[in-house]
Amino acid sequence: MSITRLAVLIAIVAISGSASAQGLPAKPGPARTAKMFDLVCLSKLPDIKAIAALATANKFSKLSGQALRPYSPQVPVDELHGWRFTDFGATFTLLVTRSKPDKQMKATVPDFANSVNYACSLLLPNRFNKAAVLSALAKIIGRKGDETWEQGAMRVHAWKAQTKKLYIQAFHYAGKARANSSLLSASMFVKK
Secondary structure, eight states: OOOOHHHHHHHHHHHHOOOOSSOOOSSOSHHHHHHHHIIIIITTTTOHHHHHHHHHHTTOEEEOGGGTGGGOOSSOOSEEEEEEEEETTEEEEEEEEEEOOOHHHHHHOGGGTTOEEEEEEEEEOTTSOHHHHHHHHHHHHTSOOSEEEEETTEEEEEEEEEOSSEEEEEEEEEESSTTOOEEEEEEEEEOO
């Protein structure tokens, strides 16, 4: 698999710790939402501490206890952190995890069976056109998704990239019904 902009971006950030040079679009909407995901998740993974520092610096509301419980993944995690914040009147939820690869990942990409998985997700309010958010994310990543499939009430678009040390996945989960919200998610598997 060729190294895409996503893999290059994440590999550079992982090595240098630098953040994206471009800022957020001034107006609310799909482009700003996708860029938020880029700045908060794509350009920070696998550095969970950097994501937490960004959340703290921007006064995001930390989720804990009962407020965090609904966001617990189905697979066991070593760390789970969450924050809620408002941007132009829209409420977003930011989640980060650190875990071991699950059985499916180990079977799919056995070279990364002993890696550490760092994940970051941005749950979007049901306020923006899902196709426009998908288009804005594809523009940031530099190409259309590699795969699309149906998963329950969601349509999933996925991008994947790999280097010797990293296996990266980015996802756009869009609720098929108008009332269903969406999320943007990225996972980075880092070999030990």
